Amino acid sequence: QVQLVESGGGLVQSGGSLRLSCAATGFTFSVYAMSWYRQAPGKERELVAIITNSGAGTNYADSVKGRFAISRDNAKSTVYLQMNSLKPDDTAVYYCKASWYRTTYWGQGTQVTVSS
Numbered sequence: 343q344v345q346l347v348e349s350g351g352g353l354v355q356s357g358g359s360l361r362l363s364c365a366a367t368g369f370t371f372s373v374y375a376m377s378w379y380r381q382a383p384g385k386e387r388e389l390v391a392i393i394t395n396s397g398a399g400t401n402y403a404d405s406v407k408g409r410f411a412i413s414r415d416n417a418k419s420t421v422y423l424q425m426n427s428l429k430p431d432d433t434a435v436y437y438c439k440a441s442w443y444r445t446t447y448w449g450q451g452t453q454v455t456v457s458s
Contacts, residue, residue: 344368344447346438351452354428358456362423364438364449371419372396374442378412378423380434380454387437391423395442405431428456 350362362378377392391402391412400412411424421438435451 346440346447346449348436348438348449348452351436351454353455353457356429356456356458358428359424359426360428360454362425362436362438362452362454364421364423366419366421366440366447369440369447371440372416374440374447376412376414376421377439377441378421379437379439380432381437381451382431382434385434390436393421425454428454430456430458432456 345367346364348362348364350360354360373395375392375394378390379387380390381387389403390406391410393400393412393414397414402410409427414421433454433456435453437451438449440447
């Protein structure tokens with residue numbers, strides 16, 4: 343059974359840091375590109391960061407460049423999102439996604455709330 347389970351969300355003050363994790367089971371994690379998306383209330387889901395299956399390549403939304411870092415550990419089937427210098431605008435539900443050709447899997451999301 344395929345599962346993506348996010349964790350690490352919570353309430354943090356502006357300027358603080360959080361590290362999200364997404365643990366994968368039920369598929370060959372190492373062949374999938376992994377990404378983090380977020381969705382704020384009343385807004386569309388948006389791509390935050392993406393990492394290639396090997397971890398050699400990453401890309402970020404302009405709004406988080408220099409503050410967020412995506413990484414993965416294929417031995418642990420886990421992808422991470424280190425979030426620094428958090429702002430109230432980063433408040434959203436954060437989702438991880440696994441992609442391989444036309445196959446995609448989504449996690450259930452974890453709430454991140456940044457207070458001003």
